[in-house]
Amino acid sequence: MIPATDLNEKQTKILLIAEKLFAEKGFDGTSIRNIAQEAQINIAMVSYYFGSKEKMLESLILHRIEDIKMQVENLYRESIAPVEKINRFIELYINTINKHKCFYQILLFEQSSQKRAIDFKAFTEVKKANLEIFKKIVAEGQELGIFKQNININLIPSTIIGTLVHFRMNRPHYEAVLELQSEEAYENYIKTELTQHIKQTIQSLLKYEN
Amino acid sequence: MIPATDLNEKQTKILLIAEKLFAEKGFDGTSIRNIAQEAQINIAMVSYYFGSKEKMLESLILHRIEDIKMQVENLYRESIAPVEKINRFIELYINTINKHKCFYQILLFEQSSQKRAIDFKAFTEVKKANLEIFKKIVAEGQELGIFKQNININLIPSTIIGTLVHFRMNRPHYEAVLELQSEEAYENYIKTELTQHIKQTIQSLLKYEN
Amino acid sequence: MIPATDLNEKQTKILLIAEKLFAEKGFDGTSIRNIAQEAQINIAMVSYYFGSKEKMLESLILHRIEDIKMQVENLYRESIAPVEKINRFIELYINTINKHKCFYQILLFEQSSQKRAIDFKAFTEVKKANLEIFKKIVAEGQELGIFKQNININLIPSTIIGTLVHFRMNRPHYEAVLELQSEEAYENYIKTELTQHIKQTIQSLLKYEN
Amino acid sequence: MIPATDLNEKQTKILLIAEKLFAEKGFDGTSIRNIAQEAQINIAMVSYYFGSKEKMLESLILHRIEDIKMQVENLYRESIAPVEKINRFIELYINTINKHKCFYQILLFEQSSQKRAIDFKAFTEVKKANLEIFKKIVAEGQELGIFKQNININLIPSTIIGTLVHFRMNRPHYEAVLELQSEEAYENYIKTELTQHIKQTIQSLLKYEN
DNA sequence: TATGAATGAGAGTTCATTCAT
DNA sequence: TATGAATGAACTCTCATTCAT
Numbered sequence A, B, C, D: 001m002i003p004a005t006d007l008n009e010k011q012t013k014i015l016l017i018a019e020k021l022f023a024e025k026g027f028d029g030t031s032i033r034n035i036a037q038e039a040q041i042n043i044a045m046v047s048y049y050f051g052s053k054e055k056m057l058e059s060l061i062l063h064r065i066e067d068i069k070m071q072v073e074n075l076y077r078e079s080i081a082p083v084e085k086i087n088r089f090i091e092l093y094i095n096t097i098n099k100h101k102c103f104y105q106i107l108l109f110e111q112s113s114q115k116r117a118i119d120f121k122a123f124t125e126v127k128k129a130n131l132e133i134f135k136k137i138v139a140e141g142q143e144l145g146i147f148k149q150n151i152n153i154n155l156i157p158s159t160i161i162g163t164l165v166h167f168r169m170n171r172p173h174y175e176a177v178l179e180l181q182s183e184e185a186y187e188n189y190i191k192t193e194l195t196q197h198i199k200q201t202i203q204s205l206l207k208y209e210n
Numbered sequence E: 001t002a003t004g005a006a007t008g009a010g011a012g013t014t015c016a017t018t019c020a021t
Numbered sequence F: 001t002a003t004g005a006a007t008g009a010a011c012t013c014t015c016a017t018t019c020a021t
Helices: A009-025 A032-039 A044-050 A053-073 A082-099 A101-112 A121-143 A153-169 A171-177 A183-206 B009-025 B032-039 B044-050 B053-073 B082-099 B101-112 B121-143 B153-169 B171-177 B183-206 C009-025 C032-039 C044-050 C053-073 C082-099 C101-112 C121-143 C153-169 C171-177 C183-206 D009-025 D032-039 D044-050 D053-073 D082-099 D101-112 D121-143 D153-169 D171-177 D183-206
Strands: none
Touching: A009 A032, A009 A044, A009 A053, A009 A101, A032 A044, A044 A053, A053 A082, A053 A101, A053 A121, A082 A101, A082 A121, A082 A153, A082 A183, A101 A153, A101 B101, A101 B153, A121 A153, A121 B171, A153 A171, A153 A183, A153 B101, A153 B153, A153 B171, A153 B183, A171 A183, A171 B121, A171 B153, A183 B153, A183 B183, B009 B032, B009 B044, B009 B053, B009 B101, B032 B044, B044 B053, B053 B101, B053 B121, B082 B101, B082 B121, B082 B153, B082 B183, B101 B153, B121 B153, B153 B171, B153 B183, B171 B183, C009 C032, C009 C044, C009 C053, C009 C101, C032 C044, C044 C053, C053 C082, C053 C101, C053 C121, C082 C101, C082 C121, C082 C153, C082 C183, C101 C153, C101 D101, C101 D153, C121 C153, C121 D171, C153 C171, C153 C183, C153 D101, C153 D153, C153 D171, C153 D183, C171 C183, C171 D121, C171 D153, C183 D153, C183 D183, D009 D032, D009 D044, D009 D053, D009 D101, D032 D044, D044 D053, D053 D082, D053 D101, D053 D121, D082 D101, D082 D121, D082 D153, D082 D183, D101 D153, D121 D153, D153 D171, D153 D183, D171 D183
């Protein structure tokens, strides 16, 4: 069976469609026939390319993680002030999740599902690495006397991501409350107001007021 | 067909088991056979009692919302300081989600699923009502000059809930990072450290430093 | 799943049809659709009644063995001369195989197939028991000085059964050679000439000539 | 399409592997993929070389019959006593079947299968020819007054082959009963004891006792 | 009121074969 | 001559649901 990291054009197309459908209807709610129809391929292609439906999901996960890891690795190198670095970190999180919102939607469900035994080791490592980088940034700020000491740094990423994800998962609610009448308006709100809110929240938590 | 709001003992038992299984394996990942087996009832009972599998889910949602609404309505009446009220509000959110974690897990998925056309109106109203109450509390604090003005109040609940839910959805990650070796330790961490973190975060955002 | 030994009318009908088709086309060569069509039942019935196609085969084997065991057990009790007993034994073998020729055809293949892991323990025990009975009959004859000593008793059943089975497996050949132009003529030849040949062969091997 | 009788090295290799797998798992139980994998060839090769899976089986049968015919034809020429000739005949049968046990296993099933319309004319002719030769040998012995008259000569080959084949098809049973603990011991038993048993059986049937 | 029997539809997967290269 | 890609058909099995009792 073709390894997930070395995908041809058709395979990538299938994964993209599968990603969308899995995000919309869930893994169990999406049939291979759905995917084949939308991707205009033969039903047998999925098994042919990936071995099985479940292995296709694994391929998708591996495929996406490759992409995501790269982005994360470019993070810590820059030499700017801690306050700004935190903001950059938040932006990176938001941008990455925005870019792969379908994938993160799938992940969200599959991670807590007890149905399939999918290996999330690679993803867990990414999360750990990110947390380490974040901790270093905060520690830097604390040493400079800019950031407070009595804060639970471990939980800050969950506040950043959690806020964004919750906003995304409750789109109809927020569209109504915030009177966002198009997808564009909604996505734009995330990039401006929501991002600003998260930054403000985290900075308030971290910084001494002046 | 028996209406969903008037449930006998057996129906409630079925819903409880279904809730657990749906949370664990998703709606599509759980078969009526699974439920019937675990609940030790006949397979035909689900269709007989609720009409269909999908209607059973709707019954479950209605059933839970009844329960949840009541708790929320008791909130605003108390006459305590805004700062303390915010904390009570956070506690209420966390406790409610903790109490019905399976249900909220289902909701999380079904809300963003485009597979089933389930009516979340009742739930949307609860969310709106909660937001209104929350806004009033903050406004009260702002009038008293305790809370800042330039904050996006609409997004604060998403930070509260998002942080908790994200923590729950990434249990293996946090168990590893925080060295929580039992479910009890994990749940306890939520009730103490995580709650404290959320309170601190929201208070930092709202309050002027003194 | 319903245990194989307690079968209702419909299940028995399905097994009978399956037995015929498996004998004609082999287990792998027969589809559940074939069976369902011929038995005029829904395709899902096989899985519903027996759990799976393979378990249906197991049910069939158990079902038949019950029947066959009973016949064998009635054998040794009679008090007749050894020579006659041997003949009765041969007749019993031939009659049993004739009666269940389809089943023995399936068994023949499945026993030597390395594809499915079917438990033939029950059948192996029947074979062992039969061999023991046969050995006792021959020993009786040897003690009476009627039967020879230098014979390999273990192999005599294989000659009895082997001759019959080989005759059955090469029906077109023997039909041509022996000019048997109907199934009736063929079956009749087995009951007369072939039975006689086997009796004569075994008696020649066992008895001292007088 | 390449005719079956003129096979190149690769084709012969494929047939050999197919023969083994068909014997082990049956024709329908063996997929072209199985064969291709074991023979380390492309899946398309089978169709390319033989036209189809079924035609490959026909090629295999033709291929083997060529080989088997030759051995048989060398039989009758020798000028030895009828008693010895019968023994040589039995040995020839046993050796040929031993040598091509996989093939005979396939034949056994395919001959009585009503699934595929395979032409066994060539094989039927071999069987007829063999029977004729055998009849002549017996007739010779009868003329010399060595062999009995009231015997069904037509059925003797079925006793010879049937005994051997039955012994082979019930290998686990006989391994247990005869305490043969290795394949070598089993094969050796066939060459010595079983061969001796068959010879003794047939000679007892044919010869007047002296 | 409650249930075991039964069913049509659709699930994922594997099949032998074809075809462009 | 040989092959990897691709396909339609068929496979077994499970699904939610219905129905007679």
